[in-house]
Structures are given as structure tokens and as C-alpha cells.
Amino acid sequence: xxxxxxxxxxxxxxxxxxxxxxxxxxxxxxxxxxxxxxxxxxxxxxxxxxxxxxxxxxxxxxxxxxxxxxxxxxxxxxxxxxxxxxxxxxxxxxxxxxxxxxxxxxxxxxxxxxxxxxxxxxxxxxxxxxxxxxxxxxxxxxxxxxxxxxxxxxxxxxxxxxxxxxxxxxxxxxxxxxxxxxxxxxxxxxxxxxxxxxxxxxxxxxxxxxxxxxxxxxxxxxxxxxxxxxxxxxxxxxxxxxxxxxxxxxxxxxxxxxxxxxxxxxxxxxxxxxxxxxxxxxxxxxxxxxxxxxxxxxxxxxxxxx
Amino acid sequence: xxxxxxxxxxxxxxxxxxxxxxxxxxxxxxxxxxxxxxxxxxxxxxxxxxxxxxxxxxxxxxxxxxxxxxxxxxxxxxxxxxxxxxxxxxxxxxxxxxxxxxxxxxxxxxxxxxxxxxxxxxxxxxxxxxxxxxxxxxxxxxxxxxxxxxxxxxxxxxxxxxxxxxxxxxxxxxxxxxxxxxxxxxxxxxxxxxxxxxxxxxxxxxxxxxxxxxxxxxxxxxxxxxxxxxxxxxxxxxxxxxxxxxxxxxxx
Numbered sequence: 342x343x344x345x346x347x348x349x350x351x352x353x354x355x356x357x358x359x360x361x362x363x364x365x366x367x368x369x370x371x372x373x374x375x376x377x378x379x380x381x382x383x384x385x386x387x388x389x390x391x392x393x394x395x396x397x398x399x400x401x402x403x404x405x406x407x408x409x410x411x412x413x414x415x416x417x418x419x420x421x422x423x424x425x426x427x428x429x430x431x432x433x434x435x436x437x438x439x440x441x442x443x444x445x446x447x448x449x450x451x452x453x454x455x456x457x458x459x460x461x462x463x464x465x466x467x468x469x470x471x472x473x474x475x476x477x478x479x480x481x482x483x484x485x486x487x488x489x490x491x492x493x494x495x496x497x498x499x500x501x502x503x504x505x506x507x508x509x510x511x512x513x514x515x516x517x518x519x520x521x522x523x524x525x526x527x528x529x530x531x532x533x534x535x536x537x538x539x540x541x542x543x544x545x546x547x548x549x550x551x552x553x554x555x556x557x558x559x560x561x562x563x564x565x566x567x568x569x570x571x572x573x574x575x576x577x578x579x580x581x582x583x584x585x586x587x588x589x590x591x592x593x594x595x596x597x598x599x600x601x602x603x604x605x606x607x608x609x610x611x612x613x614x615x616x617x618x619x620x621x622x623x624x625x626x627x628x629x630x631x632x633x634x635x636x637x638x639x640x641x642x643x644x645x646x647x
Numbered sequence: 648x649x650x651x652x653x654x655x656x657x658x659x660x661x662x663x664x665x666x667x668x669x670x671x672x673x674x675x676x677x678x679x680x681x682x683x684x685x686x687x688x689x690x691x692x693x694x695x696x697x698x699x700x701x702x703x704x705x706x707x708x709x710x711x712x713x714x715x716x717x718x719x720x721x722x723x724x725x726x727x728x729x730x731x732x733x734x735x736x737x738x739x740x741x742x743x744x745x746x747x748x749x750x751x752x753x754x755x756x757x758x759x760x761x762x763x764x765x766x767x768x769x770x771x772x773x774x775x776x777x778x779x780x781x782x783x784x785x786x787x788x789x790x791x792x793x794x795x796x797x798x799x800x801x802x803x804x805x806x807x808x809x810x811x812x813x814x815x816x817x818x819x820x821x822x823x824x825x826x827x828x829x830x831x832x833x834x835x836x837x838x839x840x841x842x843x844x845x846x847x848x849x850x851x852x853x854x855x856x857x858x859x860x861x862x863x864x865x866x867x868x869x870x871x872x873x874x875x876x877x878x879x880x881x882x883x884x885x886x887x888x889x890x891x892x893x894x895x896x897x898x899x
Contacts, residue, residue, distance in 0.1 A: 343691040345828060347863035348870055352691045352828030400881050407889030412897075449721050449732045457729075568882045575878030579870050583881050584688075584863070587888070594892040631729040637801075638724070639794035644717040644737070 348582035349393045355588065357387070362401075362592020369405065369593070370600020371607075372616045373556055375563065377402050377534035378463060380589065381455075382623060389585070391452050395442070395533030396580035399570040401589045402535045406564045408594065413557025420508035420554050424561040426515050427522035427540075431566035434526020439573040442531055446578070449642070456627050458532050463627075466538050467620035474613035481610070509550045509558075518548060522562065530570045535563040538620070675851045676700045677839050684826065684857040686864075692803075692828040695855070697748075697837060698821035704841035704848060706749065706756040707812050707820045710767055711855075713744030713804070714833030720791050720798075736791045739775045743831045745799070748810035748822040757845050765840065765847075769796055769807055803827035832857050 344355045361383055369376035377398050384394035413419055445451040500514035521543045525536035540559045544550045550558070575581040604612060677699035684693055697709060717739045721732040749756060753768045763771045774795070776788050799805035804827060812822040835855040841848050859867055870877045 343689065343828070345686060345688055345690040345863055347859070347866040350829060350831075400885050403882055403885035404889035404892070407886050408893040408896075409889075411890070411893040449719070449735060453729070453731050564886075568885075571881050571885070572875075572878035575870065575881060576874045579874055579877075581870070581878065581881050583866055583877075583884060586881065587884065590885070590888055590892075594888075594896070598896050635723055635730050637794070637798065638722055638730075639791070639798060640721050640723070640732070641795065641798040641802075642719040642721065644719055 344584070344588070346389075346582050346585050348397075348580065349389050349585060351388065353387070353585075358585065358588040359592040361387075362589040363596035364592075365589075366405075366593030366596025367600040367603075368596075368619070370597035370602075371604045372600075372612055373604070374616065375402050375405060375535035375537045376593070377536075378459070378532070378538055378620070379623060381533040382459065382627065384585075385455075390580075391455055392442075392446060392574075392578055392580040393582055393585075395455065395531070396571065396574035396578070397582045397585045397589070398533035399529070399567045399574065400581050400583070400586040401593065402567040403564055403571060404586075404590045405593055405597065406535060406560045406567065408597075410557060410560040410564060413554075413560060416557075418554045418557035419561050420506060420550070420558045421561065422504075423506045423509050423511075423518060423548075423550070424558045426504070426518045427558070428562040428565045430519035430522025430524075431526040431529070431562055432569055434523035434528075435530045435566050435569045436526075436573060437523075438527040438530025439570060439577060441527065442574075443577055445531075453631075455532060456631055458528060459627050460624055460631070462528065462532075462539060463620050463624035466542065467617050467624055469542070470613050471617035471621065474610045474617060477610040478614065508554060509548070511549060513548065521547065522566075526566050526569075529563075529566050530573070533570075535560075535567055537563060674702055675704075675839055675841050675849045677837075677851050677853055679837065679853055679855065682853065682855050684830075684855060685860040686830075686832065686857065687859075687861040688863050690828055690863075692830070693826050695824050695826065696821060697824065697839075697853075698819075699839065700819055701814075701817065701841045701849070703817050704814075704843050705817065706751055706842040707814055708750075708753070708756060708767055708840045708842070709748040709810075709812065709822055709824075710765070710838045710840075711744065711746045711748075711824055711835060712742040712838070713831060713835050714742070715740050716743045716831070717741075718795060720795050722791075722794070736776060736788065738791065738795055741772070741774045741795065741799075743833070744804050744826065744835060745769065745772060746806035746810060746824050748812045748824065750812045750814045750820070753809060756842050757847065761847055765838070767840070768809070769805065802829060804830065826857075830857060832859055 342355045343352045345352045365376040365380045368379065381394050381398045384398065385391050442451065445454050500516050502515045503512060504515045505512045525540050528539065529536045537559050541555050544555045544559065545552060571581055677697065680696035701707065717737065718741060720736050720738055722734040723730045724733045726733065747768055753762055762768055766772050774792060776791065796805055800807045810822055810824065812820050814820040835857060837853040837855060839851045
């Protein structure tokens with residue numbers, strides 16, 4: 342059964358989209374990630390124009406983050422103050438990101454930049470996670486090894502504008518979370534991802550937040566940043582396909598429930614090793630596409646109002 | 648049901664022509680199975696049947712052109728190991744859709760100058776490429792032109808090989824044209840030419856209007872005319888469905 346997507350201006354199999362939503366939703370429930378880093382490349386692979394994939398995926402992440410944050414909120418695992426500072430940075434970053442997106446689209450380099458961003462960030466995060474989980478697995482077999490400190494103090498803690506974040510048990514400069522929010526905001530706008538896969542490691546390793554409130558706080562700020570990206574993409578380039586977003590969402594909601602039930606049965610470090618393998622897999626696939634001789638050296642962009 | 652009706656129409660027009668006495672020679676009469684295409688939510692492309700009668704023509708050619716559009720054709724080359732867009736050419740006034748149907752191979756029907764003058768056949772399609780954008784590269788504009796045709800044909804929007812027209816007893820003809828789901832909206836034109844011994848004897852034009860209707864049309868209209876409202880609506884739908892999903896699955 343086919344459905345015509347009004348913004349992507351293409352006809353797609355409704356079950357394919359539901360299955361993609363379900364599959365990525367399952368993985369996001371399993372690993373506790375947003376799944377944007379998988380969904381955006383997948384949408385591009387099935388022929389959705391890259392700008393529509395990015396704009397629509399941002400819209401879908403709004404929904405999955407809302408549904409995800411409620412559970413964390415009920416358990417009191419959201420630091421709203423920290424989230425607020427992060428999302429102020431996120432607003433600034435994502436607004437700049439959408440403007441940059443429009444410019445890159447104009448000069449014809451947006452596809453390349455989207456792919457390069459995926460390669461760089463998926464490569465770094467995947468490698469770090471892989472290394473970390475392997476080390477944990479090895480260490481768990483050898484319990485005599487030493488443990489590291491909770492968090493270290495370095496030059497980052499000497500910055501001005503210090504604010505007390507009671508929930509996170511931190512007294513640090515607001516510049517730090519603001520900058521992290523801004524950087525992730527830019528990436529969110531360009532890559533069509535929530536940015537949790539960058540935000541969460543940054544919160545743990547750079548800010549030193551307790552792991553229990555990291556996911557809830559990250560989801561909280563992702564809602565607003567992706568909502569901002571959705572709005573700005575809708576206004577500047579009209580690339581948000583509501584119909585596509587709703588279909589992906591329907592699949593993802595169901596998939597995520599199964600995923601989170603399944604995740605209980607697996608060990609944390611095994612999950613992380615699996616996620617790292619997948620992240621690296623997507624990364625290698627994109628590198629391959631960038632390096633191998635393309636099917637056609639030429640590409641076509643219709644010019645509106647031409 | 649619909650096909651039966653078309654067949655009756657087809658027969659009726661045949662009899663009208665067959666028993667018409669003293670009609671002017673080679674006059675064309677053409678009808679389309681539909682001259683209005685509506686792109687709704689379930690749209691997955693459409694086949695249009697074009698049929699007509701002629702009075703003793705040897706050959707029929709049908710050219711279908713979509714509304715004009717401008718395309719930016721970019722060429723990739725290797726930059727620091729990866730393939731990046733490095734050159735571009737703006738090609739104006741190309742039809743969004745182009746298909747030709749003919750009773751025989753085009754070069755057997757008429758001579759080159761006639762075909763060229765009427766833009767019959769993909770190689771005779773005039774596309775305007777700005778001269779001033781000529782670069783030092785060895786890529787010729789013909790390469791860009793060929794790339795445009797190739798890419799459009801891959802999208803199903805340019806039919807490079809002429810489609811077949813059946814001409815029965817030099818009087819009745821019909822052909823079927825497939826339009827892909829990614830066809831654009833606007834006014835399409837079907838130009839029908841009849842030839843006798845290589846000379847163009849008659850021509851007729853038919854218009855086909857293509858428009859979006861239903862939910863898809865409203866979504867598209869809202870996104871382009873009231874984009875701020877559309878953006879807010881998109882966020883609202885996402886927040887509401889995320890919230891509802893959380894409530895449903897909390898109770899399960």
C-alpha cells in the first residue's frame with residue numbers, strides 16, 4: 342500500500358516507513374538513544390531528499406523525546422536548571438545551524454556536510470564507546486583492577502559565571518553547559534538528530550553530572566532544540582513532512598516499548614558494545630559512499646521559482 | 648467499468664470518422680482518458696490512455712511535455728579523497744516531464760529538420776544553457792545536457808525511448824503513457840502530429856491539468872503559504888502524540 346508524501350513529493354510504501362520507525366524505535370528503546378543518527382541516513386537511503394529527511398526527523402524526535410522524558414520526570418531524574426542552560430545554548434546553536442544549513446544548501450554542499458558530520462561524530466563516539474565497553478567487560482572479568490575518580494577537576498572548572506546546579510550536585514560555570522548546548526544545537530540542525538549521543542557523553546565526562554539524571558535532562562532539552570529546528574526548517578526551507586513524521590512516529594512508539602522491555606535482559610556494557618558496533622557500521626557505510634566512485638557524477642536540483 | 652466506457656467511446660469515434668463523407672483529409676480527432684490528474688494521498692502514478700482517429704495518415708507522433716522548470720545540474724569530482732560537488736550549470740526551460748510515442752522509429756517518419764522544429768524526440772528538445780557560465784574544465788555542455796536527460800529518465804520523468812502507437816488501417820490509433828508518482832503539478836501538453844509520406848499534415852494539442860487534492864494538497868499549501876503556522880502545528884502534533892503514547896504505554 343502506497344502513500345503520497347506531500348512535502349517529500351514522493352510515493353512510499355506505508356509498511357516500509359512503519360517498519361523503519363518500528364526498527365529504529367526498537368533500537369532506541371533498547372539502547373536508550375533517540376535514533377535520529379540511524380533514521381536520518383535510512384531516510385536518505387530510501388530516496389527521501391536529505392533536507393526533508395533532516396527536517397522531518399527533527400519533528401519526529403520532538404515526539405519521541407516527549408514520550409521518553411515523562412518517565413524520567415516522574416522519577417525525578419530531570420535537572421531543569423541544567424536543562425534550561427543547555428537549551429539556551431541549544432536555541433542559539435540550532436538557530437545558527439538552520440541558517441548554516443540553508444547556506445550550504447545554496448552552495449550545493451549540504452549533502453556532503455551532512456555525511457561528513459555523521460562520519461566524524463559517529464566515528465569518534467562509536468570508537469570511544471567501543472573502547473570503553475570492551476574495557477569494562479575485561480575489567481569485570483578481572484575484579485582486582487582499580488577504579489577511577491568520580492570526576493576530575495581541570496581548567497574548565499575555573500571559568501567565570503559559576504552557577505549551582507543542586508540536582509546535578511555541581512557548582513560550575515554556566516558557560517560550559519551553554520557551549521555544549523550550542524555545539525549540539527548546530528549538529529542537531531544540520532544532521533537531523535537529537536544529539537543525545539554527543540550530549541550524554543559530554544554531560545558525563547565534561548560536566549561530571551551523575552549518570553542517573555543525564556538521560557532525562559538530555560531528553561528534556563532535546564524536546565526544545567528539535568522543536569526549534571522543526572519550526573525554523575518549516576519556515577525557512579519548508580522541508581518538514583508531517584505525514585512522514587506521523588508514520589515514523591507510529592512505528593517508533595511501538596518499537597521503543599518492545600526495545601525497552603528487551604533491554605532489561607542484557608548487560609549494560611554488552612548493550613554499549615552492540616550500540617558502538619552499530620554506530621561504527623553506519624559510519625563505515627557513509628565513508629564508503631563518500632569514497633567510492635558515485636553511480637552518477639552528476640546530480641539534479643530543481644530550482645524553485647525558476 | 649471505466650475501460651468499457653472508454654472502449655465504447657473509442658468505437659463511437661471510429662464510426663463517426665468511418666462514415667463521415669467528404670471530410671477534409673487527414674483531420675485529427677484525439678481524446679484522453681482523463682485531462683485532469685489529481686494527486687491525492689493514495690497517488691502512485693497514473694496511466695493515461697490517448698486515442699484518436701485520423702483520415703488516412705501514415706504515421707502519428709505524440710509528444711507529452713510537462714510544465715517548464717529550471718534545474719541546477721552539479722558535477723562531482725574527487726576532493727581530498729571524497730566526492731564533492733565542484734561544478735554546476737543552470738539549465739532553464741526544460742519540461743518537467745517529456746515523453747514521445749510514435750508509430751515507427753522517428754527517423755523513419757520524417758526528416759530531421761521537421762522533427763527538430765517541433766522538438767520531437769529527446770535529442771531535439773531545446774534546453775537553454777547560459778553561455779557565460781563556461782568554465783575552464785573540459786566538461787562540455789552536452790555532457791550536462793546528457794546528464795540532465797539521464798537523471799530525469801532515472802526519475803521516470805523523461806521517457807528516452809519512444810513509446811509505441813498502434814495505428815489501425817490508417818484511421819484509429821491509441822497509446823498509453825505512464826506518469827510516475829513524483830510528477831509535478833501544473834499544465835501538461837499533449838501534442839499530436841499526423842504525417843503522410845513524411846510530411847506533417849495535421850497537428851492538435853490537448854491540455855492535461857495536474858493538481859494536488861485532498862489532505863496532501865492542504866498539507867502542502869499550509870507548509871508553503873503559512874509556514875510558521877505549519878511549523879507550530881508540526882510541533883503540536885509531535886508533542887501531543889508523544890504524550891499520548893507515554894500515557895497509553897504506562898498503563899500496559
